[in-house]
Amino acid sequence: MRALILxxxxxxVVLLVIWPLTxxxxxxxxxxxxxxxxxxPHNVRAAAHTVLLCAGVLAVAMGLGVPLGFLVGRTDxxxxxxxxxVCTAPYIVPPYIAAIAWITLLNPTNGALNRxxxxxxxxxxxxxxxTGMIFVIGLETTPFVMLATADALGRMDASLEEQARIxxxxxxxxxxxxxxxxxxxxxxxxxxFVLASAAASFGVPYLLATGTPSPDVVLTTRIYQxxxxxxxxxxxxxxxxSMLLLxxxxxxxxxxxxxxxxxxxxxxxxxxxxVSPFRLGRATGPALAFxxxxxxxxxxxxxxxxxxxxxxxxxxxxxxxxxxxxAHYRAVLIERGDTLGAxxxxxxxxAASATVATALGALLGWTRLRTHARGRTLAAGFxxxxxxxxxxxxALGLLLAWSQEVRVIVFERVTFALALGxxxxxxxxxxxxxxLAFPLGQTEAGLEAVDPALEEAAxxxxxxxxxxxxxxxxxxxxxxxxxxxxxxFLPAFSEVTxxxxxxxxxxxxVGTLLFDLQTYGDPPSxxxxxxxxxxxxxxxNALVRVATRGRAGL
Amino acid sequence: MIWLALWACRVELGPPDPPAATSEGPPAGEVWIYTSMxxxxxxxxxxxxxxxxxxxxxxxxxAGSEKVAQRIDAEWSAGGSKACLxxxxxxxxxxxxxxxxxxxxxxxxxxxxxxxxxLDGRWVTARISLMVMAAGSQAxxxxxxxxxxxxxxANRVTMPDPLASGTAFTTIASWSPELxxxxxxxxxxxxxxxxxxxxRLERGEKDVGVLLLENLLAxxxxxxxxxxxxxxxxxxxxxxxxALTADCPNxxxxxxxxxxxLSPAGQQAMIDGDMYAAIPDLPPPAGAPALDTITVRPWSDxxxxxxxxxxxxxxxxxxxxxxx
Numbered sequence: 001m002r003a004l005i006l007x008x009x010x011x012x013v014v015l016l017v018i019w020p021l022t023x024x025x026x027x028x029x030x031x032x033x034x035x036x037x038x039x040x041p042h043n044v045r046a047a048a049h050t051v052l053l054c055a056g057v058l059a060v061a062m063g064l065g066v067p068l069g070f071l072v073g074r075t076d077x078x079x080x081x082x083x084x085x086v087c088t089a090p091y092i093v094p095p096y097i098a099a100i101a102w103i104t105l106l107n108p109t110n111g112a113l114n115r116x117x118x119x120x121x122x123x124x125x126x127x128x129x130x131t132g133m134i135f136v137i138g139l140e141t142t143p144f145v146m147l148a149t150a151d152a153l154g155r156m157d158a159s160l161e162e163q164a165r166i167x168x169x170x171x172x173x174x175x176x177x178x179x180x181x182x183x184x185x186x187x188x189x190x191x192x193f194v195l196a197s198a199a200a201s202f203g204v205p206y207l208l209a210t211g212t213p214s215p216d217v218v219l220t221t222r223i224y225q226x227x228x229x230x231x232x233x234x235x236x237x238x239x240x241x242s243m244l245l246l247x248x249x250x251x252x253x254x255x256x257x258x259x260x261x262x263x264x265x266x267x268x269x270x271x272x273x274x275v276s277p278f279r280l281g282r283a284t285g286p287a288l289a290f291x292x293x294x295x296x297x298x299x300x301x302x303x304x305x306x307x308x309x310x311x312x313x314x315x316x317x318x319x320x321x322x323x324x325x326x327a328h329y330r331a332v333l334i335e336r337g338d339t340l341g342a343x344x345x346x347x348x349x350x351a352a353s354a355t356v357a358t359a360l361g362a363l364l365g366w367t368r369l370r371t372h373a374r375g376r377t378l379a380a381g382f383x384x385x386x387x388x389x390x391x392x393x394x395a396l397g398l399l400l401a402w403s404q405e406v407r408v409i410v411f412e413r414v415t416f417a418l419a420l421g422x423x424x425x426x427x428x429x430x431x432x433x434x435x436l437a438f439p440l441g442q443t444e445a446g447l448e449a450v451d452p453a454l455e456e457a458a459x460x461x462x463x464x465x466x467x468x469x470x471x472x473x474x475x476x477x478x479x480x481x482x483x484x485x486x487x488x489f490l491p492a493f494s495e496v497t498x499x500x501x502x503x504x505x506x507x508x509x510v511g512t513l514l515f516d517l518q519t520y521g522d523p524p525s526x527x528x529x530x531x532x533x534x535x536x537x538x539x540x541n542a543l544v545r546v547a548t549r550g551r552a553g554l
Numbered sequence: 555m556i557w558l559a560l561w562a563c564r565v566e567l568g569p570p571d572p573p574a575a576t577s578e579g580p581p582a583g584e585v586w587i588y589t590s591m592x593x594x595x596x597x598x599x600x601x602x603x604x605x606x607x608x609x610x611x612x613x614x615x616x617a618g619s620e621k622v623a624q625r626i627d628a629e630w631s632a633g634g635s636k637a638c639l640x641x642x643x644x645x646x647x648x649x650x651x652x653x654x655x656x657x658x659x660x661x662x663x664x665x666x667x668x669x670x671x672x673l674d675g676r677w678v679t680a681r682i683s684l685m686v687m688a689a690g691s692q693a694x695x696x697x698x699x700x701x702x703x704x705x706x707x708a709n710r711v712t713m714p715d716p717l718a719s720g721t722a723f724t725t726i727a728s729w730s731p732e733l734x735x736x737x738x739x740x741x742x743x744x745x746x747x748x749x750x751x752x753x754r755l756e757r758g759e760k761d762v763g764v765l766l767l768e769n770l771l772a773x774x775x776x777x778x779x780x781x782x783x784x785x786x787x788x789x790x791x792x793x794x795x796x797a798l799t800a801d802c803p804n805x806x807x808x809x810x811x812x813x814x815x816l817s818p819a820g821q822q823a824m825i826d827g828d829m830y831a832a833i834p835d836l837p838p839p840a841g842a843p844a845l846d847t848i849t850v851r852p853w854s855d856x857x858x859x860x861x862x863x864x865x866x867x868x869x870x871x872x873x874x875x876x877x878x
Contacts, residue, residue, distance in 0.1 A: 211743060
C-alpha cells in the first residue's frame with residue numbers, strides 16, 4: 001500500500017516534471033551553440049540584475065515578514081487574526097495588476113503619489129527601476145515570510161522557552177537565543193521561496209523594467225524576448241538562460257541550506273505544552289502602527305488604486321464625478337458572455353490543482369524526510385525546480401510533452417486516448433507542476449519540526465500507512481497543508497503566462513480573460529476583473545476563517 | 555493518480571484506427587485556427603462560418619502573433635499541430651515557415667495586390683494593419699516619424715517594443731538605422747505592444763506615441779481623447795497573412811474558412827475590426843482615411859526579402875541600442 005502510494009507520487013514527478021524538463025533540455029542539446037547566450041554581455045547584465053533583484057527582495061521580505069509574523073503569530077497584538085488575513089492580501093492580488101497600480105501611483109511623470117512630492121519641490125520616486133521592482137515584489141512576497149514565521153513561532157514547544165526562563169533569561173533573550181533560532185528551518189524555507197519567486201518573477205519586471213529608455217532588464221524578460229524574437233532559435237536560448245536562472249533561484253538557496261548543516265530542529269514532540277503569547281505591553285502601540293502601516297502601503301494603496309481605476313470612464317479623465325461610472329462592471333460581468341464561465345472554470349481548476357498539488361507535495365516531502373527510499377531527494381529536488389522556471393518556458397515544456405494524443409489500445413477494440421491539448425487537464429497539470437514547490441516546502445518545514453517518534457508510535461500500535469497519515473501526520477501538518485493549499489490556489493486562480501499558451505477555445509480562464517481585457521479592452525475593464533478576482537479570494541478566505549473559527553484559511 | 559489519468563482519457567470502442575477524413579461532401583468537422591485577430595473579429599466571423607457550413611466546427615486559438623508562433627513551434631517539435639490555418643500579423647513568419655505550409659488560392663485572391671500574395675500561393679494577405687502615430691489633443695505634435703528624433707519631443711515619446719511585437723519590428727525595419735537610433739536616443743520608451751503604448755498615452759505618462767491604428771480607433775470609439783497622427787514620411791502598412799498548414803488534418807474544412815475570410819463578408823469583418831481589408835476596393839475602417847489618401851510606405855517583395863534576411867541583425871542592433 002505504502003509503496004504503491006509513494007511510487008505513484010514519484011511517477012507523477014517523472015511524468016509531469018522530469019519529462020517536460022528533459023524535452024526542454026533536449027532542444028538545448030539539439031542546438032548547443034545556444035549555450036553561448038549565457039556569456040552574451042546583455043545576458044550577463046540581466047543575470048547581475050536578477051541577483052540584485054533577489055537580494056533586494058529577500059531583504060525587504062525578511063525585514064518586513066519576520067516582525068509581522070512574530071506580531072501576528074506569537075504576541076497578544078489586538079486583532080492579530082484580522083491583521084494576519086489583511087497582510088496576506090499582497091500575495092492575493094495578481095502581481096502585474098499590482099504593478100500597474102504602482103505605475104499609476106509612482107510613475108515619475110504623473111504618478112498620483114509623485115504629484116504631491118513635486119509640489120514640495122522634491123524629486124519624483126521612480127517605479128521604473130530595479131528599486132521599484134524590489135519594492136513591488138518585496139511587498140508581494142512578504143506574506144510568505146510572515147506566514148512561515150507565524151507558523152514556526154506558534155508551534156514551538158513551550159518547555160524549551162520555559163527552561164530558558166528558569167535559567168534566568170529575560171524575555172528578549174529567550175526570543176533571541178531560543179525562539180528565533182528554533183524557527184530557522186521555517187525561515188529558510190520561506191527565504192528560498194522568496195528567492196525562487198523573485199528570480200522567476202516576470203509580470204512585474206516586464207512592466208517595470210521596460211518603462212525607461214534604458215531598462216534594467218532581468219533574466220526572465222530576456223528569456224521572454226528570446227522566445228518572442230523567434231521561437232525556433234529562441235527556445236534553446238531560453239532553456240540555456242533558464243538554467244542560469246535556476247542556478248540563481250534554486251542553486252544558491254540550496255547551497256545556503258546545506259551550509260546550515262545537519263542540526264535538529266525538532267520542536268513538536270508528544271509531550272509539548274502550548275506556548276504562551278509574548279506580552280507586548282507598552283510596545284502594543286508601535287507594533288500596531290507598524291502592522292497598520294504595512295497594511296496601508298502594501299494593501300490599501302494598490303487595492304484602492306485598482307478599485308478607483310475600475311470606476312473610471314476614461315483613464316486620462318481624472319478623479320472627478322463626471323468621469324466615474326459603473327459601466328465597465330456591466331460590460332465585463334454582464335455583457336461579456338464568457339466572464340462568469342471563466343471565473344467558475346478558474347475557481348474549480350485552482351481548487352482542484354491546489355488539492356492535487358498539496359497531496360502530491362505532502363507525499364514527496366514525507367518520502368524525503370521519513371523514508372530511506374532511493375532517489376527520494378532527487379524526486380523532491382526536481383519537484384522544486386518548476387517554480388523557478390519562467391512560466392512561458394514551462395508551458396512550452398508541457399506542450400512538448402503532452403500536447404500530442406497518447407493512445408493505448410486494449411483487445412484491439414477499446415482505445416484509451418489521452419488527448420490533453422487544449423483541455424482543462426493540461427491547464428490543471430501546469431498549475432500543479434508550477435506550484436508543487438509550495439506544498440513540498442511547507443510539508444518539509446512542518447515535518448522537520450515534528451518528532452518522528454509520534455508517527456513511529458502509531459505504526460507500532462498497528463496503524464496502517466493511510467491510518468497513520470489520517471490520524472497523526474496530517475493533523476500535525478494541518479496548518480502547513482492548509483497554507484500550502486492556499487499558496488497554490490491563489491496564484492493558480494489568476495495565472496496568466498502559462499494559461500495564454502495552454503488554454504484552448506473552450507477552456508478560457510481568468511488569466512486569459514485578464515490578458516484579453518488588458519490587451520484588447522482597456523485598463524478599467526481589466527481592473528474590474530482584478531477587483532472581482534481579489535474580492536473572491538479575500539472574501540473566500542474570510543468566509544473559510546469564520547466558518548472554521550480561524551482554524552483554516554490564511 | 556491512476557484514476558485521474560483514466561478519467562482524463564477519452565474511451566473509444568471499435569476498431570483502433572479512426573475513419574479517415576474524406577474530402578468529399580460539404581466541409582465538416584473541426585478546423586483549428588491559430589490567430590492574432592481580435593476576439594471581436596472572431597466573434598463576428600464565427601457565426602457566419604457556422605451558418606454557411608453547419609457541419610463545420612471552427613476552433614479558435616486567439617493569442618498574440620508571438621504566442622501563436624511559440625505554440626505552433628512547440629507542437630511541431632512534439633510531433634504535430636492541430637493548427638490548420640494560421641492568421642497572424644507577422645508576415646516574416648510565413649516566409650520563414652514556407653516549407654510547412656501548403657498552397658491554396660482562394661477565389662478572391664486576384665483582387666489582392668500582387669505584393670501581398672505569395673506567388674506560390676502559400677500565403678495570402680487577409681488584412682492590413684497600419685502603424686501610425688498618436689498624440690493627446692495639445693497643439694504641439696510631430697508631423698513625421700523623423701520628428702520623433704527632434705529635441706522638441708525629447709522624453710515625450712513611447713512606442714511598442716520591436717523585440718516583443720512583430721508589428722513594431724516591421725516598423726523599425728522600415729525606418730533607416732539612423733532614424734531608429736536617433737528616436738531611441740531622444741529618450742523614447744519602447745515597451746510592450748500597442749495596447750501598452752495606448753495606456754501610457756491615456757495615463758498621460760507620455761504624450762506622443764507610435765502604435766497601431768486599430769487600437770486607436772477602438773479606443774476612440776469608447777471615448778478616448780488620444781488622436782491619430784498620420785506621419786508625412788509614411789505610415790507603415792503591415793500585411794496580416796493567412797496560410798494553410800501542410801499537415802492540416804481537415805484541409806477541405808480549412809479551405810472553406812480560408813475562402814470565407816477573403817470573401818467580401820470575411821473582409822468586412824476585418825474592416826469592422828478596425829483593420830484595412832486586403833482588397834483595395836473595399837472601404838477603410840470607420841474613422842480612418844482611405845489608404846490612397848495618406849502616405850504609406852509601400853510593402854514590396856524586395857522589402858520583405860531584405861528584412862527577412864536581416865531580421866536577426868536588425869533586432870541585435872536594437873538590443874544594443876537599448877542596453878547602452
